[in-house]
Amino acid sequence: MQRMIKDPNIENGRHLVDHFRYIATSSHQLEFQEKGNFIAISSREGPKGGNYILGVGEDKTEFQYFIETFKQKKCSFTWFSTPLTPQLEMTLQAFGLEKANELIGLSFNLDNFVNVTQPSDDIRIKEVRSTEDFVHWCTVHATVWNKSLENTLSFFQGFHLNLDKPEIVRLFVSEMNGHCVGSSALYMQDDIAGCYWGAVLPDYRKKGLATLMLEKRLQVAQAQGCKKVVAQCLPSSKKIFQKSGFLHECDFALYRYKISQENVR
Structure with missing residues (x-):
């Protein structure tokens, strides 16, 4: 057959x-x-x-x-x-x-994932579990995409309401020296996960934060039993995904x- x-x-x-x-x-x-x-x-x-x-x-x-x-x-x-x-x-x-x-559009086979990047002492990748963390997550997103914080909080309201359902969605913030400077999301459905809403404040780019947030999401997706991860990115971010093993899948x-x-x- x-x-x-x-x-x-x-x-x-x-x-x-x-x-x-x-x-x-x-x-x-x-x-x-x-x-x-x-x-x-x-x-x-x-x-x-x-x-x-x-x-x-x-x-x-x-x-x-x-x-x-x-x-x-x-x-x-x-x-x-x-x-x-x-x-x-x-x-x-x-x-x-x-x-x-x-x-x-990119994809990654989680059978090939090995977490190799270790953050420096001044960097922390933290899962969003509180309202305060969620506001920080939205603040980064609003700043990077030039949106009002009010509208950003409103648009992502569902994420906040479902923080107690980690089997579906996980939010992450990256902190440097105690300041929230990056945000990202992982959405899981069946055995496929999606890496979405990755953002790093301009002054903190090219410090490895995007790679650390990506690998954190791959680690969580693998632990949740997902087999494949998909993502969509602009050409400026393509190297970050390809460096972690993602393949260009579609446009x-x-x-x-x-x-x-x-x-x-």
């Missing part, structure tokens, strides 16, 4: 979609819609909140519905999908979306649609 080959675009993309679905359904501040292989997440706070469309495939009918919905609401939004094809890019541009950056479309403040009023 011939074994079916898994499509890395689908597996990597669906894990990202499932992760955002978890965020949306865990938070009272987010609305969630699903149509076919695409989902839309929108903030109840309207245009100033976080709005996303994510999916797998190129069904024009599915994502056209969500694009037009956000446009009618006069909301800016971010688009993630895989596979990345010239036809898809032409379609997104025709809808008025602009390419934000390249986004790479994502990362586009944005921006509404001017004049149109929001």
